[in-house]
Amino acid sequence: MKHNSKIPENIYAKRRAQILAQIKGEAALFCALPEKGRERDMYYEFQQDANLYYLTGIEEPQTALLMLGSNTKPRSILFLREKDPYKEQWQGVRLGLKIAKAQIKVDLVLDIASLKTELPKFLAPYPCLHYTPGVDVKLDQFILSLAQTLNAPRCNFPSAFVDARLLTAPLRWVKDKEEIKRLKQAAAITAISFYEVGINLRNFATELHCAKALEEKFYKYGATRLAFPSIVAAADHATYLHHVPQKTPLKSGGLVLIDAGANVNGYCADVTRTFPLSGKFSKPQAQIYQAVYRALQTGIKKARPGVTMSMIHQAVVKDICASLAVLKIIKSSAAKIEKDKSYQRYFMHRAGHWLGLEAHDISPIVTSFPQVHGYDLKLVPGNVLTMEPGLYFDPGDKSVPQEYRGLGIRLEEDILITKAGRDVLTDCIPIKLTDIENICTGRLL
Numbered sequence: 392m393k394h395n396s397k398i399p400e401n402i403y404a405k406r407r408a409q410i411l412a413q414i415k416g417e418a419a420l421f422c423a424l425p426e427k428g429r430e431r432d433m434y435y436e437f438q439q440d441a442n443l444y445y446l447t448g449i450e451e452p453q454t455a456l457l458m459l460g461s462n463t464k465p466r467s468i469l470f471l472r473e474k475d476p477y478k479e480q481w482q483g484v485r486l487g488l489k490i491a492k493a494q495i496k497v498d499l500v501l502d503i504a505s506l507k508t509e510l511p512k513f514l515a516p517y518p519c520l521h522y523t524p525g526v527d528v529k530l531d532q533f534i535l536s537l538a539q540t541l542n543a544p545r546c547n548f549p550s551a552f553v554d555a556r557l558l559t560a561p562l563r564w565v566k567d568k569e570e571i572k573r574l575k576q577a578a579a580i581t582a583i584s585f586y587e588v589g590i591n592l593r594n595f596a597t598e599l600h601c602a603k604a605l606e607e608k609f610y611k612y613g614a615t616r617l618a619f620p621s622i623v624a625a626a627d628h629a630t631y632l633h634h635v636p637q638k639t640p641l642k643s644g645g646l647v648l649i650d651a652g653a654n655v656n657g658y659c660a661d662v663t664r665t666f667p668l669s670g671k672f673s674k675p676q677a678q679i680y681q682a683v684y685r686a687l688q689t690g691i692k693k694a695r696p697g698v699t700m701s702m703i704h705q706a707v708v709k710d711i712c713a714s715l716a717v718l719k720i721i722k723s724s725a726a727k728i729e730k731d732k733s734y735q736r737y738f739m740h741r742a743g744h745w746l747g748l749e750a751h752d753i754s755p756i757v758t759s760f761p762q763v764h765g766y767d768l769k770l771v772p773g774n775v776l777t778m779e780p781g782l783y784f785d786p787g788d789k790s791v792p793q794e795y796r797g798l799g800i801r802l803e804e805d806i807l808i809t810k811a812g813r814d815v816l817t818d819c820i821p822i823k824l825t826d827i828e829n830i831c832t833g834r835l836l
């Protein structure tokens with residue numbers, strides 16, 4: 392499996408050109424997320440801003456990309472840290488200006504230390520700046536300070552500000568060949584890891600042990616990081632959507648919900664399976680499992696070019712409502728359950744989300760009036776999304792028949808929209824009820 396290759400520089404250059412083509416006579420600034428301090432001189436694992444990564448592939452903190460649009464001479468200017476032997480001795484090697492100049496096809500490479508003096512000069516002639524607030528709050532404050540004036544709008548600094556994600560979101564929404572390759576790698580790594588952990592489930596002492604064993608597999612098969620913090624939820628912990636793994640023992644008779652994904656060179660997988668530890672679902676467990684499984688299949692079949700995420704969600708909701716009525720969990724008709732939204736007590740999230748550089752990937756919007764949300768855009772080939780219906784019954788919910796209380800089941804696949812319909816990138820991980828049982832008992836080896 393080839394999985395450690397970075398996206399070639401000419402692809403990043405092409406993406407930058409696509410941004411510049413949108414901002415003739417305007418400027419755009421993309422900056423790195425700040426490093427997050429833990430305690431004293433320790434930091435949390437650095438996470439690059441996905442938009443800056445999409446346009447440069449650079450994973451270093453203290454990096455910024457300034458784009459100056461023009462009909463005649465558009466320019467890209469990269470700011471990053473200069474080499475510093477003393478700091479590198481302690482913090483690790485940096486790219487540095489010289490290597491960046493040789494490798495990255497921008498018009499100018501400057502030291503990030505000069506950003507505050509250079510930025511006002513570069514921006515002075517531009518009326519409009521595309522900039523995303525909230526990525527680096529300190530930079531936000533600096534830019535706002537430059538825009539502030541007491542008596543009149545400044546004419547030597549942009550007077551209009553637009554969220555820069557409006558430029559990148561439509562591009563990031565449709566994955567190119569290089570991205571699809573890496574998303575498939577992330578899905579494949581996640582698949583084999585889920586399988587290997589599934590057949591071993593009885594040997595894990597706790598949720599945490601299981602989570603870390605799964606993550607060990609991700610890295611063994613070539614992950615570069617986790618797509619998001621792994622969720623391993625035993626028994627009624629699965630009724631909490633984003634349960635953080637604890638030292639809770641995995642007990643026979645209960646279910647274990649695992650929702651996790653590998654990240655390969657920036658691209659995420661996001662998979663959920665729910666396993667019966669004993670190797671056999673009880674009758675109520677099986678009833679809920681099948682209800683979620685059917686809803687998942689409904690959603691997957693619905694996904695194709697021309698339909699919207701909202702339409703898929705509605706189809707999944709309809710299916711879930713039918714099951715809630717049939718199982719008499721809500722004593723009402725399926726149509727009424729759907730109409731009065733009483734299903735939301737047990738299925739409270741959307742049927743899926745976009746997937747890409749972020750596990751919950753950026754969604755394009757259409758800035759018409761009123762604005763149109765990405766969930767209402769017609770899918771096109773190259774969109775990647777997850778499908779993840781679930782049902783969750785609080786252990787203390789007396790309105791639910793007793794046999795279902797404390798059950799939490801979610802199933803999730805990653806889906807690539809293609810011309811012909813869709814590819815399920817994660818369908819090599821068994822998911823049918825009997826296959827899941829056989830994994831747990833070691834019969835499916």
Ligand SMILES: [Mn+2]
Nearest residue numbers: 661777779803
């Ligand atoms: Mn998900």
